[in-house]
Amino acid sequence: MPTRRQFIKTTVMAGASIALFKGVEGQAWAFTQSPLLRKFISPLPGLGTGIPIANALSVTRYGIASDMYNLAAVQFRQQMHPDLPGPTKLWGYMDRTTNTPAYLGPIIVAERGRPVILRMLNSLPNKHPLPIDATLMGADMGAAANRITVHLHGGLTPWTSDGGPFTWFTPSATGPGSGASNAAAGIDFLNGVSAGQAEYYYPNDLSARLVWYHDHAMGITRLNAYAGMASAYLINDSVVTSLTNPTSGPAIVPPLQYTIPLVLQDKMFKIAPDQWGKPGDLWYPYIYEIDNPGPTGRWDIGTPSNGFPNLGAPPVPSCVPEFFADTPVINGEAYPYVEVEPRRYLFLLLNGSQARFYNLNLFFESLMNAKEPDFSKPGPAFIQIANEGGLLPDTVVLNNPPTLMPYASDDSVIRMVRRTLFLPRQREPTSSSTSLAANRETGSSFTTMRQLRSRVETPETTTSPAIPTRHRLAAQPQPDRAKARTHARYCSSGSAD
Numbered sequence: 001m002p003t004r005r006q007f008i009k010t011t012v013m014a015g016a017s018i019a020l021f022k023g024v025e026g027q028a029w030a031f032t033q034s035p036l037l038r039k040f041i042s043p044l045p046g047l048g049t050g051i052p053i054a055n056a057l058s059v060t061r062y063g064i065a066s067d068m069y070n071l072a073a074v075q076f077r078q079q080m081h082p083d084l085p086g087p088t089k090l091w092g093y094m095d096r097t098t099n100t101p102a103y104l105g106p107i108i109v110a111e112r113g114r115p116v117i118l119r120m121l122n123s124l125p126n127k128h129p130l131p132i133d134a135t136l137m138g139a140d141m142g143a144a145a146n147r148i149t150v151h152l153h154g155g156l157t158p159w160t161s162d163g164g165p166f167t168w169f170t171p172s173a174t175g176p177g178s179g180a181s182n183a184a185a186g187i188d189f190l191n192g193v194s195a196g197q198a199e200y201y202y203p204n205d206l207s208a209r210l211v212w213y214h215d216h217a218m219g220i221t222r223l224n225a226y227a228g229m230a231s232a233y234l235i236n237d238s239v240v241t242s243l244t245n246p247t248s249g250p251a252i253v254p255p256l257q258y259t260i261p262l263v264l265q266d267k268m269f270k271i272a273p274d275q276w277g278k279p280g281d282l283w284y285p286y287i288y289e290i291d292n293p294g295p296t297g298r299w300d301i302g303t304p305s306n307g308f309p310n311l312g313a314p315p316v317p318s319c320v321p322e323f324f325a326d327t328p329v330i331n332g333e334a335y336p337y338v339e340v341e342p343r344r345y346l347f348l349l350l351n352g353s354q355a356r357f358y359n360l361n362l363f364f365e366s367l368m369n370a371k372e373p374d375f376s377k378p379g380p381a382f383i384q385i386a387n388e389g390g391l392l393p394d395t396v397v398l399n400n401p402p403t404l405m406p407y408a409s410d411d412s413v414i415r416m417v418r419r420t421l422f423l424p425r426q427r428e429p430t431s432s433s434t435s436l437a438a439n440r441e442t443g444s445s446f447t448t449m450r451q452l453r454s455r456v457e458t459p460e461t462t463t464s465p466a467i468p469t470r471h472r473l474a475a476q477p478q479p480d481r482a483k484a485r486t487h488a489r490y491c492s493s494g495s496a497d
């Protein structure tokens with residue numbers, strides 16, 4: 001196992017930049033170690049162009065017309081930026097009707113009231129692409145590294161299909177497990193349909209919104225989601241349809257071809273091979289750096305002199321509490337650009353990072369410094385129409401957009417104009433004297449390691465009408481209260497995330 005000093009030495013020799021920021025013990029550290037990548041040379045993967053949309057099979061289940069999806073969890077490689085030394089090893093979901101895996105795919109497009117049946121086949125190899133802390137509950141006692149379970153994050157799901165952490169199954173699982181961590185399935189597994197295959201039932205009895213499905217296995221959820229087992233799940237309903245296709249007047253919400261999902265993540269890439277992979281593969285922190293006490297180590301541990309108990313050296317690999325990676329990845333591509341027309345677009349924003357918050361701002365490109373923003377020239381406003389709770393009652397103009405928390409989503413309409421830069425600024429721990437609240441409020445105290453931008457080059461003229469600054473979206477149908485109560489009972493034993 002390389003020491004931290006050896007690691008940094010290797011990193012410097014490889015020409016990557018190192019930036020250690022000030023902090024206090026007990027905080028995560030921001031630093032960079034990935035290969036330096038050119039910005040904005042590859043296009044943003046979009047819906048159906050890079051990110052596949054899952055193919056549904058129409059079936060009748062419980063007497064209700066439903067959509068069946070046959071997916072598999074597989075290992076594959078994908079080039080996440082042209083400058084990376086090779087394609088990145090990933091674990092992700094694949095549509096078994098096409099057998100073509102792709103990062104963030106396949107997206108499931110669902111309709112309110114039409115249930116989805118998701119069948120997931122576990123086709124993962126035995127060896128995990130990331131370091132596993134084998135002292136964590138669920139990952140101990142020789143537990144299989146390739147155990148999975150599927151959770152619909154933000155869904156209103158009966159507990160039997162909620163993918164609780166102990167409902168995991170391995171490629172050889174046939175039924176409920178014995179409860180031992182080294183069994184073929186977890187003790188709560190009751191979704192088996194055949195060897196290594198589980199089935200989940202999603203009633204979709206909730207209003208239109210962007211949610212997502214991801215792995216949820218006990219002890220390794222963070223690693224599995226980071227490795228790629230996370231995909232989008234878009235729910236449409238009649239209210240959104242009436243906004244995109246009104247019977248009279250202009251559409252408030254752009255149609256699907258002018259909808260751009262932006263899944264914001266931060267990743268770290270290896271520059272040297274190790275026992276888990278080769279250069280260009282994903283890196284994940286796994287060592288507490290107690291050999292370098294004081295405010296310079298990454299994931300330092302507290303000392304007894306600062307009131308922390310002396311518990312001895314943590315294991316290697318260790319689970320670290322927070323992880324701020326150095327390379328922004330949007331829809332699976334590092335530093336992408338997106339070309340748009342001068343008209344309204346609907347952006348579906350999802351923060352899929354481990355711990356990073358994003359503060360989203362639009363600025364015009366600097367005339368003096370290409371590919372950099374001119375902070376004195378703010379771009380068009382965000383008009384927020386929804387969040388992860390569904391459509392808002394009214395549109396909201398976000399001149400100073402709020403922070404997008406991890407695992408949260410926002411739907412915003414933006415009217416694009418010429419040469420606009422899309423620049424989410426990144427929030428992370430800075431110095432001990434700067435409170436998190438201050439960080440959130442003032443852009444100047446943000447530490448931006450690298451910038452996440454999409455370039456837009458279009459004529460300045462625009463043909464789409466201005467977006468009303470305040471617009472009543474629609475009266476939404478009320479949920480079925482009896483059904484909601486039943487679901488509440490089901491979900492009370494579900495998982496929290």
Ligand SMILES: [Cu+2]
Pocket residue numbers: 151152153154214407497
């Ligand atoms: Cu979740």
